[in-house]
Amino acid sequence: xxxxxxxxxxxxxxxxxxxxxxxxxxxxxxxxxxxxxxxxxxxxxxxxxxxxxxxxxxxxxxxxxxxxxxxxxxxxxxxxxxxxxxxxxxxxxxxxxxxxxxxxxxxxxxxxxxxxxxxxxxxxxxxxxxxxxxxxxxxxxxxxxxxxxxxxxxxxxxxxxxxxxxxxxxxxxxxxxxxxxxxxxxxxxxxxxxxxxxxxxxxxxxxxxxxxxxxxxxxxxxxxxxxxxxxxxxxxxxxxxxxxxxxxxxxxxxxxxxxxxxxxxxxxxxxxxxxxxxxxxxxxxxxxxxxxxxxxxxxxxxxxxxxxxxxxxxxxxxxxxxxxxxxxxxxxxxxxxxxxxxxxxxxxxxxxxxxxxxxxxxxxx
Amino acid sequence: xxxxxxxxxxxxxxxxxxxxxxxxxxxxxxxxxxxxxxxxxxxxxxxxxxxxxxxxxxxxxxxxxxxxxxxxxxxxxxxxxxxxxxxxxxxxxxxxxxxxxxxxxxxxxxxxxxxxxxxxxxxxxxxxxxxxxxxxxxxxxxxxxxxxxxxxxxxxxxxxxxxxxxxxxxxxxxxxxxxxxxxxxxxxxxxxxxxxxxxxxxxxxxxxxxxxxxxxxxxxxxxxxxxxxxxxxxxxxxxxxxxxxxxxxxxxxxxxxxxxxxxxxxxxxxxxxxxxxxxxxxxxxxxxxxxxxxxxxxxxxxxxxxxxxxxxxxxxxxxxxxxxxxxxxxxxxxxxxxxxxxxxxxxxxxxxxxxxxxxxxxxxxxxxx
Numbered sequence: 001x002x003x004x005x006x007x008x009x010x011x012x013x014x015x016x017x018x019x020x021x022x023x024x025x026x027x028x029x030x031x032x033x034x035x036x037x038x039x040x041x042x043x044x045x046x047x048x049x050x051x052x053x054x055x056x057x058x059x060x061x062x063x064x065x066x067x068x069x070x071x072x073x074x075x076x077x078x079x080x081x082x083x084x085x086x087x088x089x090x091x092x093x094x095x096x097x098x099x100x101x102x103x104x105x106x107x108x109x110x111x112x113x114x115x116x117x118x119x120x121x122x123x124x125x126x127x128x129x130x131x132x133x134x135x136x137x138x139x140x141x142x143x144x145x146x147x148x149x150x151x152x153x154x155x156x157x158x159x160x161x162x163x164x165x166x167x168x169x170x171x172x173x174x175x176x177x178x179x180x181x182x183x184x185x186x187x188x189x190x191x192x193x194x195x196x197x198x199x200x201x202x203x204x205x206x207x208x209x210x211x212x213x214x215x216x217x218x219x220x221x222x223x224x225x226x227x228x229x230x231x232x233x234x235x236x237x238x239x240x241x242x243x244x245x246x247x248x249x250x251x252x253x254x255x256x257x258x259x260x261x262x263x264x265x266x267x268x269x270x271x272x273x274x275x276x277x278x279x280x281x282x283x284x285x286x287x288x289x290x291x292x293x294x295x296x297x298x299x300x301x302x303x304x305x306x307x308x309x310x311x312x313x314x315x316x317x318x319x320x321x322x323x324x325x326x327x328x329x330x331x332x333x334x335x336x337x338x339x340x341x342x343x344x345x346x347x348x349x350x351x352x353x354x355x356x357x358x359x360x361x362x363x364x365x
Numbered sequence: 366x367x368x369x370x371x372x373x374x375x376x377x378x379x380x381x382x383x384x385x386x387x388x389x390x391x392x393x394x395x396x397x398x399x400x401x402x403x404x405x406x407x408x409x410x411x412x413x414x415x416x417x418x419x420x421x422x423x424x425x426x427x428x429x430x431x432x433x434x435x436x437x438x439x440x441x442x443x444x445x446x447x448x449x450x451x452x453x454x455x456x457x458x459x460x461x462x463x464x465x466x467x468x469x470x471x472x473x474x475x476x477x478x479x480x481x482x483x484x485x486x487x488x489x490x491x492x493x494x495x496x497x498x499x500x501x502x503x504x505x506x507x508x509x510x511x512x513x514x515x516x517x518x519x520x521x522x523x524x525x526x527x528x529x530x531x532x533x534x535x536x537x538x539x540x541x542x543x544x545x546x547x548x549x550x551x552x553x554x555x556x557x558x559x560x561x562x563x564x565x566x567x568x569x570x571x572x573x574x575x576x577x578x579x580x581x582x583x584x585x586x587x588x589x590x591x592x593x594x595x596x597x598x599x600x601x602x603x604x605x606x607x608x609x610x611x612x613x614x615x616x617x618x619x620x621x622x623x624x625x626x627x628x629x630x631x632x633x634x635x636x637x638x639x640x641x642x643x644x645x646x647x648x649x650x651x652x653x654x655x656x657x658x659x660x661x662x663x664x665x666x667x668x669x670x671x672x673x674x675x676x677x678x679x680x681x682x683x684x685x686x687x688x689x690x691x692x693x694x695x696x697x698x699x700x701x702x703x704x705x706x707x708x709x710x711x712x713x714x715x716x717x718x719x720x721x722x723x724x725x726x727x728x729x730x731x732x733x734x
Binding site for chain 2: 010011014015017018019021022025026027028029031032035043044045046047048049156159160162163166167170171174175176178179181182183186187188191194197198199201202203204205207208209210211212213216225226227230231232234235236238239242266267268271292295296297298299303314315318319322329332333335336339340343344346347348351355358359
């Protein structure tokens with residue numbers, strides 16, 4: 001093999017394998033995405049991949065058996081002989097058709113089917129309307145009767161998620177930035193010991209804190225308020241935020257701060273006018289993390305918001321549909337996709353900061 | 366400087382100025398607190414349209430915290446210079462410390478304390494709960510599951526992450542491929558639960574399978590299976606698969622950065638000396654990025670130790686898939702056994718500590734940011 005040939009093969013191998021892995025990774029999300037646009041009955045009765053052209057047995061005509069036909073013996077229809085059970089499963093005729101018995105033995109109705117190219121591509125936006133507005137809608141059942149069913153009010157949950165996530169992202173960053181500056185550039189007794197305390201708290205899993213905090217909230221009558229969830233997320237996110245921001249703030253060049261001091265600036269001015277603008281990359285990295293973390297969080301919301309329906313966030317709503325209407329795939333697929341919309345947007349538009357944050361150790365401990 | 370000016374003024378003027386300043390110093394914080402309190406009441410009780418509430422909540426939450434800092438700093442700066450210097454640092458680090466002590470430090474001690482009592486915290490039983498937890502066959506199954514999560518979840522994430530990082534490094538479609546592998550990291554566990562429930566969905570044998578896995582399985586001639594409830598303990602693997610899908614992106618990003626940091630001359634030198642690509646990979650590249658591999662592994666170990674959402678959404682911890690965090694939830698909130706619940710939380714803490722300490726050491730050795 002010449003070197004060029006080997007190179008070409010190598011490139012093919014690398015790209016082929018990479019494409020395969022990417023394909024496998026994309027399939028689950030793709031399936032959900034496609035399904036969320038399919039008709040509710042289509043979702044229940046055929047796989048989402050059937051929107052691609054495929055060959056399927058389709059009904060071309062129907063026939064009735066004569067009433068005097070003995071249905072307990074093998075019967076001969078269109079040149080094939082088979083028992084009732086076999087017809088139920090479907091029997092192929094010599095000319096490539098398939099005969100399938102529909103209904104019970106007495107009915108004697110037979111469908112003639114042919115293998116044809118087809119797609120199941122009927123797309124609709126109805127699932128999204130149903131899951132967002134919570135209006136009642138009428139559906140036609142297979143037997144022609146009508147049924148009224150309630151959709152889901154996810155738009156309210158979407159707004160709640162925003163009301164929880166934005167402050168629960170900004171507040172810990174603000175508090176952590178103040179603390180990081182204090183630890184990095186101010187002198188006070190016990191500085192080192194207190195900083196070590198914060199770092200040590202990185203090991204505490206939030207499960208430990210849930211119950212004592214819940215008790216405090218019940219005493220303070222805070223449970224089920226936005227403030228309760230913000231404070232909880234602030235508490236659980238602070239050690240990491242302080243640690244990361246300290247690493248960044250303490251590396252800033254010393255002479256900038258010193259010249260500001262000589263000009264008579266106070267700590268507060270230096271912090272708001274100098275440190276915050278200089279730390280934007282670090283703040284942004286952590287902000288994305290905290291935002292995604294809060295938006296996607298289920299446990300903290302579950303415990304501190306609990307059963308209050310008017311403050312429920314997206315993840316809770318979705319988990320509730322999974323629990324109570326787990327086979328309503330038209331609601332689940334659309335709902336799941338709506339809940340992913342904002343994080344995916346944030347993620348793709350700010351991927352650079354996200355990666356930087358990961359490299360700096362932004363992983364919830 | 367200020368005080369010398371004040372001394373020169375007449376005593377009466379000095380008095381009114383001081384009283385005025387003290388009054389303002391009291392008044393402004395009072396107005397601030399009153400305003401914030403009104404905001405709180407509005408948010409708690411208001412029946413306003415949702416959209417309005419959301420906007421007010423964001424303004425109140427974010428603005429409120431900023432305002433508190435601003436006002437208390439203003440207050441501190443009114444004090445004589447020496448006092449300001451003494452107090453101001455605590456204004457900066459104080460809120461963080463207070464919140465951390467309330468939300469993490471004290472709860473740890475309180476949980477430890479509760480774990481020494483019986484189920485309704487009425488009777489001290491010493492280490493009785495710990496004894497019970499470590500001898501209960503149900504709990505042993507929980508520990509086994511967590512071990513499965515730790516070993517399999519971590520291993521596969523590391524292996525796939527490394528594979529993708531290495532492949533992408535040699536491909537022209539690097540950033541595109543990395544984005545795709547990375548994408549699940551933005552998806553919530555609940556969302557991922559829905560996605561994978563859909564893949565594992567099982568239908569009657571007579572009906573068309575709408576779950577991808579069962580469709581493939583039936584297509585190959587198998588019987589439809591309920592994968593997550595199937596023969597225990599193998600159903601755990603189908604749950605672990607979800608986390609592998611979610612977290613490989615994390616491993617990949619760190620490995621990718623590490624690979625880019627390996628000096629090209631070393632790899633070139635090895636190739637010139639006649640090493641083939643596999644030798645370059647296993648004898649030079651991987652030893653070079655060993656530090657990152659360890660960091661990623663420890664982080665993933667902690668992550669899988671604390672796994673909760675995936676299990677609770679997929680199976681609710683039934684069918685022998687319960688893990689420490691879900692068992693904690695079940696004991697505490699379903700069984701209302703506060704003693705056992707707290708004990709499990711403490712065990713989780715103890716399990717996490719050594720890995721986390723190791724991880725922090727690794728991080729402090731590397732340059733952050």
